[in-house]
Amino acid sequence: MANPKQFIFFDFEMLCSNKGMSFANMEAIRLGAVKYDLETETIQRFDRFIKPKNRKPLSNFCKQLTGINDTDLKDAEDFKTVFEEFLTWVGGIKKSRFFSWSTSDLTRLKIDAAKHGVSETTIKKIEKRYVDFQAIFTKRVSKNNPSVENALAFYDLTFIGEKHNPMYDALNTLRVYLSFLNKPKQSDLIMVKQFILEDVPKDKGKLNKELVQKLTEDIRVYSTHLDEMYRMKDASKLLKKTRQLVEKYENILINRSGLFSKELVSLISQLVEYYYELILCYEDHINHSSKVMILDESIFYPIKELQQKRG
Template structure:
């Protein structure tokens, strides 16, 4: 049975933001969902940053991720391998991966390149659900995740800027995006 992989990343940053090249992934959240949007499985992993090993106060406040959670975490290459192993353990065929916006794809590809990490995500098609949602809902512009959920009549569940919660909320909007293989369901 086919499924979609929904990914959200949290990364190092500071007030005012950093260039993409300076940011490093610190948390990966992944949700495997049916083509109808039903959650099958979830996965979360912290990632130890190398370039900026100490989180800024701004980053800690934004994500609620504490330094101790990253100090003994695996590096990106090992986390990427762990994600691949989790995906391989699933009984579904993954059609591709999705994220809310294009940041996650760009950050994943950049960090994989910088660290010479192998990843199945590099070989799967990516879909920007933020763009799909705006097009399918005939919005004049793309909107943030929380705003899209409100537009769909849904409440954000969990904590914003935590990878797994953001991925799970993004997955809830899959039915509104009509990706290839979409199956209509009565309750999204």
């Protein structure tokens, strides 16, 4: 796949009801997007209402939630026409990468495209180039699924424009992305606060010292309950517990800020190495329909080294 020349951030507003509605029936009623040119850093905007197949008047709940009225949809084009306008505005799928804040927008696109006879090949091309930025941000920075507004607040930014306007939702998602991309130090400090330390030292040396102390304390607590043999039911719990520990620290291995010491990175690498060995051992026992999982002493070497180095 060729390197993208532009980023497309998009968002849908959909039919909704406080009485419940299946996602399949929550047709798109507005499509908003922004196009970010990677060379010029210019931003272009797209905003269209969409007339749904369901012609029932919008509920008061939906009007209040989306800010959309029946008059907005009266003269709107159908999904297929608006999507064709969108593709013309994009100006080339192959040179684009597509983003949204959660996969619900991609799912909406796929469902409504199928309903309106949009080329499946076209949708697959977009899906191949699609990124769920909320998932990345949650994994790398925030720990919990934040709203776009809360994600902006991490970078001391406020929401620009009208809320529940999908074009502004897309624009503000782009702003979060650019902050995440261009402010690696701030992103990593946010990550440390969200995942590991309540109070994050500003001094780099002190930060690393406290992170090493916290990691080794977590390893000590974790190691207290380790055994050489587990029933498979308990083995799955051990795997989950280990994964949670790894997820707490693994972002430090892929940091872009250069904040973290070689010592800290090395210690976390040992933890991850142990986790992967544990996964292989677990899968091997599952494949052989074992009732218990027996751990070879060598699996514990990385953990023991961690304890010896800091113990």
